[in-house]
Amino acid sequence: MDDYLDINKKNWDSRVPLHLEGYRIQEFFDDEKYISDVVRFDLPRLPKLTNLEGIHIQSHIGTDTVSLIRLGARMTALDFSEPALIAAKELATKLGLDLDTVHCDVYSAKEQIAKKFDFVFTGIGALCWLPDINKWAEIVSYLLKPGGFVFFREGHPMLWSIGDSKPNGDLAIELDYFEGEAYLSAEETTYAGEGKLDHPEIISFNHGLAEVFNALWANGFDIELFEEHRSVPWNPLADEFIKLEGIDEWELVYKPNRLAASYTVLARKRYP
Numbered sequence: 001m002d003d004y005l006d007i008n009k010k011n012w013d014s015r016v017p018l019h020l021e022g023y024r025i026q027e028f029f030d031d032e033k034y035i036s037d038v039v040r041f042d043l044p045r046l047p048k049l050t051n052l053e054g055i056h057i058q059s060h061i062g063t064d065t066v067s068l069i070r071l072g073a074r075m076t077a078l079d080f081s082e083p084a085l086i087a088a089k090e091l092a093t094k095l096g097l098d099l100d101t102v103h104c105d106v107y108s109a110k111e112q113i114a115k116k117f118d119f120v121f122t123g124i125g126a127l128c129w130l131p132d133i134n135k136w137a138e139i140v141s142y143l144l145k146p147g148g149f150v151f152f153r154e155g156h157p158m159l160w161s162i163g164d165s166k167p168n169g170d171l172a173i174e175l176d177y178f179e180g181e182a183y184l185s186a187e188e189t190t191y192a193g194e195g196k197l198d199h200p201e202i203i204s205f206n207h208g209l210a211e212v213f214n215a216l217w218a219n220g221f222d223i224e225l226f227e228e229h230r231s232v233p234w235n236p237l238a239d240e241f242i243k244l245e246g247i248d249e250w251e252l253v254y255k256p257n258r259l260a261a262s263y264t265v266l267a268r269k270r271y272p
């Protein structure tokens with residue numbers, strides 16, 4: 001657990017070259033209106049971004065970040081993976097878009113950033129790499145102007161608690177739902193792109209929904225939107241999930257109403 005940052009950084013660095021092949025980046029160049037599936041999924045819920053200044057924390061290779069720029073925002077990208085940030089900057093530059101970058105761990109953002117933003121965006125598959133959700137909400141609050149908002153989608157804590165299915169196909173709750181334990185896993189491949197990772201080990205953390213909401217309330221936020229979804233933008237359980245038509249989203253093959261696989265939140269920072 002103490003070395004989770006080092007283990008996870010190596011893992012995420014090693015995913016970058018594979019994701020650069022697997023994230024369908026060419027689509028941004030083929031269509032000047034193209035935005036990533038992750039951002040497109042949440043378009044009906046996302047406030048108007050024109051002329052707002054945002055920071056995308058855990059921005060990865062920048063596909064969601066440049067999508068937010070295409071929706072009218074000025075953006076800063078923050079990530080602890082230097083290769084990911086270099087790729088994000090290169091993507092933005094090649095598309096003719098301005099992008100500031102900050103290279104640091106989420107929990108060090110206060111030491112690196114003095115500026116305040118209109119919104120914080122966090123795309124799916126981000127909170128699960130952070131051990132302490134309250135500390136995350138405190139950083140997000142620090143980064144925002146009063147009246148600013150945080151918008152995020154995350155894998156549902158119920159989904160993260162499911163382990164390997166039983167031989168008869170039943171879903172098996174095996175892992176913690178509540179925050180606390182670090183979960184070490186190792187997978188040689190990644191969810192986008194071909195090839196093997198140089199650093200397959202990764203450490204993740206679950207955060208129950210009440211833990212997320214209480215962290216937001218305690219750090220000065222009001223919840224304006226909360227939605228649970230049946231789908232998630234990767235295949236989390238191989239044969240149990242099926243890809244939806246027309247978008248990179250997967251849901252349970254059999255009775256998808258059984259499981260909330262992801263959720264979206266919009267929370268606004270209160271005025272003092």
Ligand SMILES: C[S@@+](CC[C@H](N)C(=O)[O-])C[C@H]1O[C@@H](n2cnc3c(N)ncnc32)[C@H](O)[C@@H]1O
Pocket residue numbers: 008012013038058059060061062063064078079080081084104105106107123124125126129130
């Ligand atoms: C799944 S990606 C971000 C999701 C985004 N939807 C995407 O697919 O592009 C997760 C990102 O979190 C970053 N990350 C993980 N732990 C971090 C930490 N403690 N501080 C900053 N970045 C972190 C990784 O480097 C990676 O780029």
